[in-house]
Structure formats: C-alpha cells, structure tokens
Amino acid sequence: MGLTLSAIEAVAPDQGALQAASGLLKAAKWPLRARSASLIWGECQGSGANPYRVVADVEDQGTKCTCPSRKFPCKHALALMWMAVEDGAAFQTSDVPDWVNDWIRRRRKGAASAPLSAEGKSLEAAQQSLAEIAPDPEGEARRIAASQKRAEETRRSVRAATEDLDVWIADQLRTGLAGFLGAIGERCRRIAARLVDAKAGALASRIDEMPSRLLALPAEERIDAAIAELGKLALLTRAWRAAANDAEMRREVVTAESRDDVFANTESPRVVSLWEVLGERVATRRDGLVSQATWLMSLKETPQRFAALLDFFPASAGRRGAAFIAGERFNAELAFYPACAPLRAVIAARGEAIDGPGTWPEPAADPFAAYADSLLATPWRLEAPLLLPRGRICADASGRAWWRSDGGLCAPLREPPPALALGATIESAMGLWDGARLSLVAARTNWGRLSFNA
Amino acid sequence: MPDLASALAHIRSAWISGRSALEYCPPEWRGAVGGADAECALAALAGHATQALFRPAPTSPLVVRSLLPRLAAPTLPERLRPQARRLLLRASKTGALFERPLIELIAARGYAMHPADWTPSPRDDWAPDIYAPWLDWIRGEEKPSPPSLTLETYDQWSFAMRCAALIQLRASDPAVARVIIAAKASAAPAERRAKLIDILETGLCEEDREFLEGQTNDRSDRVQAMARAYLARLGRRVENEPLAAELAAMVEVRLLSRRRQLAVPELKIAAQNARRLELFKQVGLADLAHALGLAEEDIFESAPTGAPDGLGAFVHMVAATGRDRACRLLLDHILDDEAFPLQRAEPLGARLSIAERRALLPRILKRDDEMFQMGLALMGRALGEAPLSALIASPGYAALVSAVEAYRSEDPTQRFPAQATLETALLRVGLLADGPAAAELIQRLTAAGLFASDPKLDLLHLNAALTPETRS
Numbered sequence: 001m002g003l004t005l006s007a008i009e010a011v012a013p014d015q016g017a018l019q020a021a022s023g024l025l026k027a028a029k030w031p032l033r034a035r036s037a038s039l040i041w042g043e044c045q046g047s048g049a050n051p052y053r054v055v056a057d058v059e060d061q062g063t064k065c066t067c068p069s070r071k072f073p074c075k076h077a078l079a080l081m082w083m084a085v086e087d088g089a090a091f092q093t094s095d096v097p098d099w100v101n102d103w104i105r106r107r108r109k110g111a112a113s114a115p116l117s118a119e120g121k122s123l124e125a126a127q128q129s130l131a132e133i134a135p136d137p138e139g140e141a142r143r144i145a146a147s148q149k150r151a152e153e154t155r156r157s158v159r160a161a162t163e164d165l166d167v168w169i170a171d172q173l174r175t176g177l178a179g180f181l182g183a184i185g186e187r188c189r190r191i192a193a194r195l196v197d198a199k200a201g202a203l204a205s206r207i208d209e210m211p212s213r214l215l216a217l218p219a220e221e222r223i224d225a226a227i228a229e230l231g232k233l234a235l236l237t238r239a240w241r242a243a244a245n246d247a248e249m250r251r252e253v254v255t256a257e258s259r260d261d262v263f264a265n266t267e268s269p270r271v272v273s274l275w276e277v278l279g280e281r282v283a284t285r286r287d288g289l290v291s292q293a294t295w296l297m298s299l300k301e302t303p304q305r306f307a308a309l310l311d312f313f314p315a316s317a318g319r320r321g322a323a324f325i326a327g328e329r330f331n332a333e334l335a336f337y338p339a340c341a342p343l344r345a346v347i348a349a350r351g352e353a354i355d356g357p358g359t360w361p362e363p364a365a366d367p368f369a370a371y372a373d374s375l376l377a378t379p380w381r382l383e384a385p386l387l388l389p390r391g392r393i394c395a396d397a398s399g400r401a402w403w404r405s406d407g408g409l410c411a412p413l414r415e416p417p418p419a420l421a422l423g424a425t426i427e428s429a430m431g432l433w434d435g436a437r438l439s440l441v442a443a444r445t446n447w448g449r450l451s452f453n454a
Numbered sequence: 455m456p457d458l459a460s461a462l463a464h465i466r467s468a469w470i471s472g473r474s475a476l477e478y479c480p481p482e483w484r485g486a487v488g489g490a491d492a493e494c495a496l497a498a499l500a501g502h503a504t505q506a507l508f509r510p511a512p513t514s515p516l517v518v519r520s521l522l523p524r525l526a527a528p529t530l531p532e533r534l535r536p537q538a539r540r541l542l543l544r545a546s547k548t549g550a551l552f553e554r555p556l557i558e559l560i561a562a563r564g565y566a567m568h569p570a571d572w573t574p575s576p577r578d579d580w581a582p583d584i585y586a587p588w589l590d591w592i593r594g595e596e597k598p599s600p601p602s603l604t605l606e607t608y609d610q611w612s613f614a615m616r617c618a619a620l621i622q623l624r625a626s627d628p629a630v631a632r633v634i635i636a637a638k639a640s641a642a643p644a645e646r647r648a649k650l651i652d653i654l655e656t657g658l659c660e661e662d663r664e665f666l667e668g669q670t671n672d673r674s675d676r677v678q679a680m681a682r683a684y685l686a687r688l689g690r691r692v693e694n695e696p697l698a699a700e701l702a703a704m705v706e707v708r709l710l711s712r713r714r715q716l717a718v719p720e721l722k723i724a725a726q727n728a729r730r731l732e733l734f735k736q737v738g739l740a741d742l743a744h745a746l747g748l749a750e751e752d753i754f755e756s757a758p759t760g761a762p763d764g765l766g767a768f769v770h771m772v773a774a775t776g777r778d779r780a781c782r783l784l785l786d787h788i789l790d791d792e793a794f795p796l797q798r799a800e801p802l803g804a805r806l807s808i809a810e811r812r813a814l815l816p817r818i819l820k821r822d823d824e825m826f827q828m829g830l831a832l833m834g835r836a837l838g839e840a841p842l843s844a845l846i847a848s849p850g851y852a853a854l855v856s857a858v859e860a861y862r863s864e865d866p867t868q869r870f871p872a873q874a875t876l877e878t879a880l881l882r883v884g885l886l887a888d889g890p891a892a893a894e895l896i897q898r899l900t901a902a903g904l905f906a907s908d909p910k911l912d913l914l915h916l917n918a919a920l921t922p923e924t925r926s
Contacts, residue, residue: 036907096907098536105909166491173493176472223466224504231501234494372506379502397514404516412510420569423522423591435505446521450570 003058008081009121011061013071018126021078027090031332031350033083034094040084041100042091044076047259049309049346050294050323054080055100064103068317082123098325154199155244158254161198162237165191169230177226184211184226203236203253206382208286213382216414217436225436236380248339252380259346262335269336270348271305273298276358277324278306278430279441279451290315294324295385295441296334296345297360297430303370304361306385306430307334307345326442326451329354340377343385360428360444363387366409371433383434385441390428393421403429403438411438421450458503465500475500520596522573523587527566537916539571540909555830555885556913558582559837563920579649582835583621589614608638613646620653628657636665644674651680658778663688686738686775689750694741701733702745705760705768707753716753718760718768727763734767738775750776754783757791766798773801781805789817796821796828803832811836819848819886825875826850826882833886838917842891845883854879858902877910884913892917 012018024030024044031051032043038059043051046067054076056063063077073081084091096104168191172180180187188207195204210229214222240249247257247265262268278295285291289312298305309323331351336342364370367386374384391405393413401417403426404410414437421443429443440452461480468475479487479496487495530538538560545553560567561582567573569588574581576593590596590612600607603619611619624631632654639650651669654662662684669681704726706717721727743750758765772784785802788794796818806814811833819840822828826848829840845851857879860872880899887895892914899914900906 037905039905039907098540101540101907101909104905104907166494169497170491170493173469173475173497174472177469178471221510223470227466227469227497228501228505230494231498234491234498235502238498368509375502375506379498392518394516394518396512396516402512402516404518410509410512410516412512418570419573419592420522422519423569425521436510447569 003061003081003085005082005085005123007061008078008085009123011073012078012121013073015121015126017071017073017075017078018121018123020075021082022123022126024075024079025083025086028349030080030083031347033080033091035084035088035091036094036096039096039100039104040080040091041097042080042083044079045347046076048311048313049259049344050292050311051347052076053099053323055103056081056084058084068313154254157198158200159241159244161195161200161203162240162253164194164198165203165233165237169234172230177223181214181222181226184214200253201255202251203233205285205287206252207233212286213434221436228435232380232382239380247337248378251337251339251344256344257337262337262346263348265338267338269338269342270333271298271301271307271336271345272333273300273305273331274329274354274358275299275307275332275334276360277326277328279326279453280322280324281432281439281441284315288315289313290317292323294322295430297387299329299358299360302361303364304387306343307336308343308385309346310344327449329358341374341381361387363389363428365389365407368409368411368433383432383439386431386433386438388426388429388431391426393417393424393426395422403431403440413437414439415452417452418450420445420447421452424450458507462500462504465496469497519594520591522569522591523596525566525584525587527561527564527584529568530560530565530571531919534916534919535568535571537912537919538567541912541916542572544909544912552881552885554580555837558835559885559917560920561585562835562837562839565920583618586614586618603634605634605637608634617649617653620650621656624653624656628659629661632662632665636668639669644677647672647674648676648680651677651684654684658684658687660688663690683774686740687777689740689777691738691740691744694737695745697733698737698741698745701730701737701742704730704733705742705746705764707746707748710756713755714748714752715756716758716760716768718758718764720761720764727761730764731767734764734771737771739772739777739780740775742771750780751783754780754787757784757787757794759793762795762798765795769798770801773805776805778805782810785814789814789821792821797824800828800831803834806832806834808834808836812839815840816844816847819844819850823849823853825853825879826886829886830882837885838920839888840886840891841888842894845887845891845895850879850883854883854899855902858899858904862903880910881913884911884917887914887917889918889921 009018012021029045030042031045032041034041038057039055040058041053041055043053046052052065052067054063054065056073056077058081061073061081063073063081065074065076067074067076069075172187188210192204192208195201195207214225214229217225236252240253243249247267251257257265275296276299278297281293281295283291292311292313294309296307296309298307311323330353332347333349334345335348337344364387367388371384371386375381388403389405389407391403391409394402394404394410396402401413401422402410403413411433417440421440424443424445424447427444427446429440431438431440442452443450458480461478464478465475468478474493475496476487476492483496483499486499489495538556541556542553545551545556557567557572561584566584574585574589574592576589578585578589581589587596593613595612595614597610597612597615599612599615599619600610603611603616603623608616620631620634623634635650635653639647642650654666666681666685666688670678670685672678672681704718704721706719708715708717718730721730739750739753743753746753758768769784772780776784781802785799785806788796788799788802803811815829815833815836818832819826819829829848829850833839854876857872857876860868861876863869863872883895884892896906896911896914896918899911904911
C-alpha cells in the first residue's frame with residue numbers, strides 16, 4: 001500500500017492523534033526531513049532540548065519515534081507521513097543515518113501492523129478542529145492568578161528550606177567533615193528529602209548527587225571537594241534569597257522553566273552560529289532520571305561559546321540513542337536559558353548541515369584562568385566547559401591519566417582515556433572541569449577527531 | 455599565596471575535626487565573614503578559593519608515550535569508517551567471532567583500521583603484519599627499526615616488527631631466517647620462543663631438522679610440541695611403535711576400485727573409540743603409515759571413510775604431522791568425495807598456502823552446505839576473493855536466498871530463526887566475496903526483499919566499497 005492521506009487516517013490510533021499531528025505540520029518544527037527509497041525520516045522539535053527522531057516506511061506505514069508516547073503511531077510519525085504526502089519536495093534525498101539503520105535492523109519489510117479502519121478519523125476534521133479553538137480570556141486570567149498564587153507559596157516554602165539548608169551546612173562543619181564524609185549518603189538523603197518537600201527540587205537533586213561526586217574522588221581530595229560543594233550551596237542559597245524571582249536562581253533551586261518559557265522570555269540570549277556537536281554526556285541520577293547533555297560549540301566566536309542541550313528522561317525508558325552525531329556541524333539559532341553565564345540552551349531554528357572540515361576557535365593559553373573568571377559570574381556552578389590548548393595525555397606513576405598542555409598546565413582526567421589518546425597529539429580539546437577532575441568530551445588530534453565516551 | 459594556602463590548611467584541619475575555623479579566616483575576608491552563618495560564608499570563600507586558585511598537581515613526574523606510529527597501509531576512507539565501526543560494535547555486542555576476519559579482510563584489501571575505531575590488544579598476535587608497529591606500541595615496546603634484520607641488528611628491533619620482518623625473510627631467504635631464529639630464540643621467553651619457531655612453518659624444509667631436533671628438549675611444553683609436530687611433517691618418526699601398532703589395529707586399509715582407502719570404522723565399545731581418538735593425538739602420520747606397512751602417500755589414494763569423530767581425529771593428525779603434500783592430497787580427495795563430511799576437513803585449512811586456497815576456493819564453496827562456514831574456515835586469511843560464480847554455485851547461496859524468504863515471512867516461527875541465520879550467513883559471505891561479487895549480491899538480496907540500507911548488508915557494502923579504486 002502506498003502512502004496516501006486515507007492510509008494515514010487508517011493507521012492513526014484515534015482522531016486525537018490526528019489532531020495533535022496537525023499541530024506539527026509546520027516546517028519550523030522539523031529541523032530535518034529526509035528520504036531514501038521508501039524510507040522517510042525527520043527530527044521533530046518536541047518539548048525537550050533534543051529533538052525526537054521519527055522514521056517511517058511509506059510502503060507499509062511502519063513507524064518509529066523516540067518520543068515517550070504510548071500511542072502508535074504517535075503524532076510525530078503521523079505528522080511526518082502527512083507532510084510527506086502533502087509536501088514531499090521538502091524531504092531531501094539523503095544517506096540513511098545510523099539511527100534509521102538501527103530501526104531497519106530490528107524490523108523486517110512489511111512488518112507493520114495491518115491497517116485499521118479509517119472510520120471516525122479524518123485529517124480534514126483534525127485541521128479544522130485545531131483552527132476552531134477559540135480564545136478564552138477569563139479562563140486565561142484565572143489560570144494566571146492561580147499560577148501566581150502557587151509561585152508565591154513556593155517562594156515562601158523555598159525560602160524556609162534554604163534557611164534550613166544553611167543550618168544544615170553549618171552543622172556539617174561544626175560536627176566535623178570527617179564524620180560528614182563517613183555518613184554522607186544518609187545525611188544528604190535526609191536534607192534532600194526535606195528540600196523536595198519544600199519544593200526546592202533542583203537543589204534537592206544536586207544534594208542527592210553530592211555523595212557520588214565526592215566518593216568518586218580519592219580519599220585525600222574529598223575534604224577539599226566537600227568544602228567546595230558546601231560552600232557553593234551556601235552561595236546558592238544566599239543568591240536565591242537575594243533574587244528569588246531571577247530565572248537562573250529559580251532553575252538552580254526550584255525547577256527549570258519550560259522550553260516555551262525560554263522562547264517567550266525576551267531576556268533569553270539568542271545566538272545564530274555554526275555549531276559543532278562535541279559529544280554527549282549521559283548520567284543516571286539517584287532520582288531515577290537519566291540526564292542527557294549534548295555539548296555544542298560555536299565555530300564562529302572567539303573566545304569560544306559552548307551550549308548544552310539538556311534533557312531528562314526516566315531510566316526505566318531505557319537508553320536513548322544519541323540525538324546528534326559527534327562532529328556534526330549545522331547552522332542554528334540557539335535560545336539560551338537566561339543566566340549570568342548562559343550555557344543551557346534549546347534549538348530555536350536549525351539550518352542546513354555543513355560538510356567539510358571546520359575550524360575550532362583558538363583556545364586561551366590558560367583555560368583555567370577563564371574558568372576562575374567564570375566562577376566569579378556563577379560560583380555555584382559545579383562544572384564548566386573548557387577549550388584546552390595543544391597538549392598531550394600523560395600518565396603519572398600510578399597510571400592515572402593527565403592532560404598536559406605544551407605550556408605545562410596539567411589536570412587529572414576523570415575517566416581513563418582511549419588508548420589512542422595516549423599516542424596522539426591533542427591539537428585542541430574540550431572538557432568539563434569541576435575544579436578537581438577534567439572530563440574530556442572531544443579532541444582534535446593528529447589522527448583526526450577523537451571522542452571520549454562517558 | 456603561601457599565607458592563603460596556610461590559612462586554608464588550618465581551616466580544613468579545623469573543619470575535619472569539627473572545630474570552628476573562624477579564627478583562621480584570612481584578614482582580607484573578614485568583612486564578608488560574620489553574623490549567624492559566618493562558618494557558611496567562610497566555607498563559600500574557602501571552597502571558591504580552593505577551586506579557583508589551586509589545582510591538583512601530580513605527585514610523580516608525568517610520562518608521555520611516544521606517538522602512535524603511522525602504518526604503511528592507509529587507514530580506511532572516512533566514508534567507510536562508520537560502517538566498519540558498526541560492524542565491530544555488533545561483533546562485540548553479539549560476541550560474534552568475526553572481528554578478526556573483518557580486520558583481516560580490510561588488511562587484505564590494503565587498508566588499516568583507523569586507531570580511533572580499532573587498535574590491537576597486547577595479546578592480538580593474530581593481527582595482520584601491517585599492525586606490527588601498533589602492537590609494539592600497545593605493548594610499550596616500540597623502537598625505531600633498523601633498515602634490515604640481521605643477527606647483528608636483531609636486538610634493535612621491537613618484537614612485533616621483528617616477527618613481521620622474520621616472516622618476510624623466511625619467505626625470501628628461509629636459511630637466513632632459520633639461522634637468526636636458531637641463534638636468538640633460546641634467549642626469549644617461552645611464549646615468544648613459540649612465536650619465533652612458529653615462523654619456521656612457512657617453507658619448512660629438511661635444513662630445519664637439526665634446529666627443530668634441539669627444540670624437542672625445550673623447557674616449554676608448547677615449544678616441544680611445536681618442534682615435534684614440525685619434525686613429523688618432515689617425516690620424522692617418534693619411534694613409538696607399540697602405540698602406532700595399536701592405532702593401526704583400530705583402522706583398516708581397504709581396496710576400492712584398485713585404490714587404497716583408509717577406513718576408521720565405528721568400534722564396538724565407546725572406550726575403544728575414545729582410546730583411538732587419544733592415539734590419533736599421540737601418533738604421527740609417518741608412524742601410522744609405517745605400522746600399516748605403507749608409504750605415507752599410499753594412505754591418500756582416496757578419501758578416508760568411517761565414523762565421523764574418527765575421521766575428524768585422523769584429519770587432525772594429518773594436519774598436525776603430515777607433509778604438505780599429504781595434506782593437499784587428503785583435502786583433494788575430501789572435496790571430491792560427497793560422502794565425506796566437509797566440516798571434518800577444517801584443520802587442513804591452516805596447512806594450505808594462499809595460492810592453494812585460491813585455487814581450491816570454487817571446489818570448497820561447491821561442497822560447503824553450511825552457509826559458507828567451511829569456506830570461511832578453510833580460506834584463512836585469503837578473504838574477499840570469492841567471485842560471484844563460485845558463491846552462487848555454493849549450496850550456501852541457495853540457503854541464503856531461502857533465509858531471506860523466511861525472514862520476510864509473516865510466521866514468527868520462521869521469521870525469528872531466519873533473522874539469526876541470515877545475519878550470520880551475510881557476514882560470512884561478506885567476508886568471502888570479492889568486491890564485484892559483493893556489489894552484485896547486494897543487488898540480488900535487495901531484489902529478494904531486503905532493504906538496501908539494512909545493516910545486515912553492512913559488510914557486503916563495506917566489501918564492495920573496498921575496491922582498489924577507493925584508494926585513488
């Protein structure tokens with residue numbers, strides 16, 4: 001069966017899915033649409049920082065999407081097929097990417113479920129009903145008032161929680177850091193639970209992760225790291241109390257604003273540039289969420305500008321494929337979450353991918369000086385991206401790996417590097433520095449680009 | 455800075471033991487540290503100062519490795535690297551044993567893997583010779599190699615590079631290679647001694663006998679066994695007549711169309727069969743022939759017959775102790791004899807030269823009814839050379855096409871087994887086919903219903919793209 005509008009109506013799970021799909025029929029929501037033979041695929045910008053990846057086989061309407069929807073096919077897949085029928089020219093012919101290949105490997109041709117009846121489902125009705133949603137000013141005003149009331153309650157509750165946290169920090173210092181490190185899991189869990197109750201969820205998550213960060217260090221470095229962590233918390237609580245309505249403070253202490261809020265905020269910095277995907281860091285948190293951070297670097301700005309596309313999803317959903325290919329370059333407009341030193345971002349508009357070699361910005365001779373400067377702007381930040389100058393990866397007597405610049409700057413690596421890194425000249429590298437360890441993400445070497453997986 | 459470092463050290467000591475650290479607060483900070491949460495403020499400043507002003511320093515000198523050497527062969531073209539990476543990833547995920555043949559196929563086409571995608575592990579002695587510089591580097595033994603390998607320059611070579619040079623030397627000047635190995639092997643550790651003596655297998659000849667005789671008393675069992683096997687291939691008898699006579703009594707030599715045929719019949723008792731298998735491991739071909747009152751070649755006038763495990767043990771014995779000609783004769787007869795189970799011939803593959811493998815390839819594939827498994831086993835490193843005609847004449851090809859059909863079936867009881875079969879068969883055929891054959895197979899298989907971009911076809915795609923033209 002070829003792809004037709006009636007075929008899409010037939011495979012849609014219900015009219016609601018078609019209606020939701022009709023809201024996605026905008027080119028701006030699809031930074032990528034491509035085809036090869038009977039396959040069409042695309043990336044649809046959903047509510048997360050990383051786009052959903054959607055693929056469909058137009059011959060049998062088999063589909064796959066990375067969104068968490070339980071409907072099958074989901075609205076993204078329906079929208080992709082819908083656009084393929086109505087605006088097929090917008091799909092560029094392209095090589096089949098790895099993630100599409102993975103899907104093909106798991107399915108067989110003609111394996112899509114038998115088409116359902118189109119009865120009771122209509123694309124036309126879906127588009128009409130979307131247009132017919134009438135504005136409701138009174139309802140909107142009620143919603144805004146309720147939201148403001150909730151925000152005020154949250155502020156009061158969080159203020160009390162930050163004061164509690166200050167007392168807790170002082171208690172840890174007063175009762176001895178040796179004892180704190182001996183019972184760090186239990187102590188952090190208890191204060192984190194209190195912070196969750198007080199609606200300071202972001203602060204709670206940070207404290208919940210503190211034990212794993214500190215205990216990953218050698219024993220002799222834990223005290224200094226504990227002082228730094230507690231000190232950062234103290235700074236953060238003071239900063240929040242000084243500017244509780246500030247978007248960055250709210251993000252660090254309560255919760256992050258939504259993607260739409262970032263777009264709506266006129267203070268969100270917008271940067272149009274050529275971006276290179278440096279790599280991805282995926283970590284499973286104690287609260288059962290997986291954080292997926294895709295690191296980008298602007299290739300048009302000196303000093304360098306980094307951006308992190310940050311998403312969270314439940315660990316129970318299994319590991320997601322990487323949203324981008326390391327080394328991929330594309331023109332895009334990024335909207336940054338407002339901050340003293342903006343880093344977290346979402347893609348506002350994505351342009352074409354760029355082939356061919358790109359040049360990284362010139363790194364500072366002493367990237368750690370830039371790090372110290374960045375700490376002045378956001379002293380509570382746990383780690384900061386650095387662009388490192390030319391150097392080598394070395395090993396100390398115990399076998400621990402270090403990055404060392406030609407100028408003699410050095411920093412210990414968090415993870416053991418791949419064998420090649422020890423035998424390559426690191427022309428330039430990007431890593432995340434937390435004051436104690438450097439996590440390399442990507443490097444340019446005499447062997448070409450090198451990814452450091454973590 | 456020393457004052458600050460000292461103050462921070464005191465603050466740290468105070469907080470470790472749970473004392474107030476305010477008395478150690480540096481004077482410059484006192485304005486910011488006060489009130490009810492003074493300790494918190496001090497922690498903020500102390501933590502910030504520690505992170506901004508101090509970095510962990512190595513407690514021992516940092517050692518920099520030499521740069522990973524460039525290889526003589528070019529690395530895979532960039533556009534083919536993702537496919538090669540996917541294949542290696544699949545091999546590691548599924549535990550499939552095709553990493554080695556994949557690396558060998560790429561090397562056979564004149565390319566090396568990019569080191570970001572694959573480097574040999576220190577124990578990968580099997581790695582093709584082009585990787586010798588990387589093996590030495592991985593083992594931390596890299597040295598600049600002198601222009602030629604002689605007795606005088608021997609110690610200046612790193613091990614893997616030396617082995618690669620010795621293998622070349624053995625092919626061009628066997629006597630010189632033997633003299634070097636004989637002079638230097640005894641000083642090497644057992645594992646490396648065995649590797650050096652293994653090099654003698656190429657072009658094994660009577661002149662090697664004296665050196666090998668000496669190695670039969672080596673302190674390593676492995677070296678002893680290797681030397682004895684090579685001597686047996688040169689016709690040396692172990693003079694263990696009772697065992698040879700016992701084995702001879704367990705086999706028969708029949709006359710079939712005026713040709714002798716060795717029969718290894720099923721014996722009545724399992725213990726007898728087990729004893730015979732044991733004897734095949736202990737007795738050499740020359741001893742068995744002597745005990746049977748035959749010349750070695752008389753045994754190979756036709757393919758042997760009998761119990762499969764007995765036949766397998768006999769083939770193993772011939773592969774381990776038979777002369778090159780005996781091995782070739784035996785394989786020749788096996789390929790002609792439809793009744794002989796081809797999988798039992800696998801040990802003979804290691805005894806074939808590259809030229810012999812190439813010559814036998816069409817006959818091997820024609821007999822291979824195990825989805826190209828035997829073809830792969832017998833071809834060794836002669837990968838990526840099978841023409842389309844030889845592949846489609848193989849029963850394996852018909853089975854492959856059937857597997858594609860079953861894979862497309864609606865019936866899950868057919869589909870799921872077919873998927874695994876298909877993956878394996880496509881990997882094997884992808885390793886065997888030459889470039890044009892790989893391209894044609896992709897056409898045929900996509901016409902049969904596979905996606906052209908199906909990852910199961912990755913190896914065929916890589917193979918087809920790895921033609922010499924790619925290098926230009």
